Amino acid sequence: MGMQTDVLASQPLTADGQFTNQASVALSRTRVKAVYIVPSGTAGSVVFKDGGTSGTTVMTLNTVASAEQPTYLIFPGEGLLFTTAVYGDVTSIGSVTIFYG
DSSP states (O other): OOOSSOOEEOOOBOSSEEOBOTTSOBOOSEEEEEEEEEEOSSOOEEEEEESSTTSEEEEEEEOOSOTTOOEEEEOSTTOEEESSOEEEEEESEEEEEEEEO
16 A cells, blocks of 8 residues: 655644645645644643634644643544644644644
């Protein structure tokens, strides 16, 4: 079985907004394969939404209260499907990067 798609990394997101590729172009329909979160000194969260601020919540990830314990999470199967856009609502985090394809 071969690889279905190439896996790419987004620009790090540090505030609420839509994830973009390395050329700062907003991501549209894609599958998120993994996520890397750098927390701040307090507990926080990242809410992943399909479509934008008022989009459908796909997942919420909570972070630990430590700036020294990043979180790397690989999603099983083909990852999480976002049909229109990948939006992140971030609270008390340093940055979040997604791996998609």
